[in-house]
Amino acid sequence: MLLTATISMTAASQVTNNENQVNGEFFDIESEINLVPATTEEEEPNSTPPNVERSFREIANPTSWEYKLRNRLVPLINEAKRSKYSTGICVYDLTGDSVLFQFNAQKRMRPASNQKLLTSITALDQLGKEGEYTTSVYVKGHISNDRVMRVSERHVTEEYYSESEGTMLTSDVIVYDTTYVFKDVLHGNIYVKGTFDPLFTTEDLHELSLAIGKLPFEDLDGELIGDVSMKDSVVFGKGWCWDDMPSYYVPWLSPLLFNEGIRLKPKSDVYMKNPDTYFLDNLVADLREKGKYILNEQVRLSFTPTDADQGREIYRKTHTISDVLTRMLKKSNNQFAESMFYLVGYNKGQVGHPTTADDCAARIMDVMRKAECRDVEDTEIADGSGLSLYNYVTPENEVMLLRYAYNNKHIFDPLYENLPIAGVDGTLSSRMKTGAAYKNVRAKTGTVKGVATLAGYLRASNGNMLAFAIMNNGVSTSTVGRNFQDKVCQALAK
Numbered sequence: 001m002l003l004t005a006t007i008s009m010t011a012a013s014q015v016t017n018n019e020n021q022v023n024g025e026f027f028d029i030e031s032e033i034n035l036v037p038a039t040t041e042e043e044e045p046n047s048t049p050p051n052v053e054r055s056f057r058e059i060a061n062p063t064s065w066e067y068k069l070r071n072r073l074v075p076l077i078n079e080a081k082r083s084k085y086s087t088g089i090c091v092y093d094l095t096g097d098s099v100l101f102q103f104n105a106q107k108r109m110r111p112a113s114n115q116k117l118l119t120s121i122t123a124l125d126q127l128g129k130e131g132e133y134t135t136s137v138y139v140k141g142h143i144s145n146d147r148v149m150r151v152s153e154r155h156v157t158e159e160y161y162s163e164s165e166g167t168m169l170t171s172d173v174i175v176y177d178t179t180y181v182f183k184d185v186l187h188g189n190i191y192v193k194g195t196f197d198p199l200f201t202t203e204d205l206h207e208l209s210l211a212i213g214k215l216p217f218e219d220l221d222g223e224l225i226g227d228v229s230m231k232d233s234v235v236f237g238k239g240w241c242w243d244d245m246p247s248y249y250v251p252w253l254s255p256l257l258f259n260e261g262i263r264l265k266p267k268s269d270v271y272m273k274n275p276d277t278y279f280l281d282n283l284v285a286d287l288r289e290k291g292k293y294i295l296n297e298q299v300r301l302s303f304t305p306t307d308a309d310q311g312r313e314i315y316r317k318t319h320t321i322s323d324v325l326t327r328m329l330k331k332s333n334n335q336f337a338e339s340m341f342y343l344v345g346y347n348k349g350q351v352g353h354p355t356t357a358d359d360c361a362a363r364i365m366d367v368m369r370k371a372e373c374r375d376v377e378d379t380e381i382a383d384g385s386g387l388s389l390y391n392y393v394t395p396e397n398e399v400m401l402l403r404y405a406y407n408n409k410h411i412f413d414p415l416y417e418n419l420p421i422a423g424v425d426g427t428l429s430s431r432m433k434t435g436a437a438y439k440n441v442r443a444k445t446g447t448v449k450g451v452a453t454l455a456g457y458l459r460a461s462n463g464n465m466l467a468f469a470i471m472n473n474g475v476s477t478s479t480v481g482r483n484f485q486d487k488v489c490q491a492l493a494k
Contacts, residue, residue, distance in 0.1 A: 109392065198327075452481025
């Protein structure tokens, strides 16, 4: 089998039964790149799939944009062939609605943080940019003025004769005193229920505490329950590397956290284990300062659904998907991506049980089918951020999702606005600072050990909007892949 790469001119892509059928004419660049038989399965890029095979021809006009683009891409494909890493590329002409270029486009590859594109497009499609994260407080019970026993302790010093020492000695003794007082007692439970809001801050926690503090009770005859039943109790994603944890970029997955689950210390950000427990510890300490008598044994987390919603809501804090997108995409924040992943799976509580990663993956695959992606069942979705080494997707299917987003304004507008801009901001601030790609490419980067990816949008010199995915797996360093991706983007934009 020979290695092939294809470029179409003005072909229109028609998709039926989840398979791309590209109608139109292509030209053959096989002779230009001196393709040779592959020696191994891994080294062999895909040939054009049978269902998109068409006749090939040379472009007659050497001054045309397509002809010049071909000549710019040929040496890059040769470079990819000679390299020791695997490369997959798919470029789609959104203006002409046609496949423009593909090389290994149907190869399954690890996306790294390109996975955040799948997560964000699905969230915008299913929940909209106004989809809400909520942190709420519910109170269920009644308050009455009760006679309450109070136990206090005193430290007193007593003298006694020690026969072994033959002298008088002193010792400290704790004396417990009991008294009865009348207190306003809340007979019932206080529930704090979270849906994984990554923007909930220390200031928000203080506001929550004030809302509880305004309730006219002094003692609690019941429990303070942190309802974290929005998701299962698995705190790390499938396929995450154990030696990365815990760290700033490997988040603890909990629906109840503040300051992203990070405790700030001088000159360092130390990632917190059990941020949900830390949340409750800080809340209880704050309530005690407000005169609320709550014992440690009255505080717990619930990983199973509670009857919180049957109580009276006294506090509600919301943030939207639109609020979360900027940090998630510009800075590639993994905590934000995982929160959106589980919000999608939770589906406003309609999932009916604590949300699992499989629930979230199923929602993404539903959108992939709507986007007319090919062989969706072959896609592996383990998490929402791309940290997992279990994620696999093809460059073509990434591009089909980008195409789907482009064709749906409610998805495209917030997505495009929040993607990093080449040479300007986010994870692309130091890349492509010159040339036609500068300020033109808007794309999501992806980096884990051995993987470098880039996918997004750019405007070609002929005015057409392009969607592209460039995936490099097996790179010795991320710089190798990034340099290759930047050259492809400059070639497409020139």
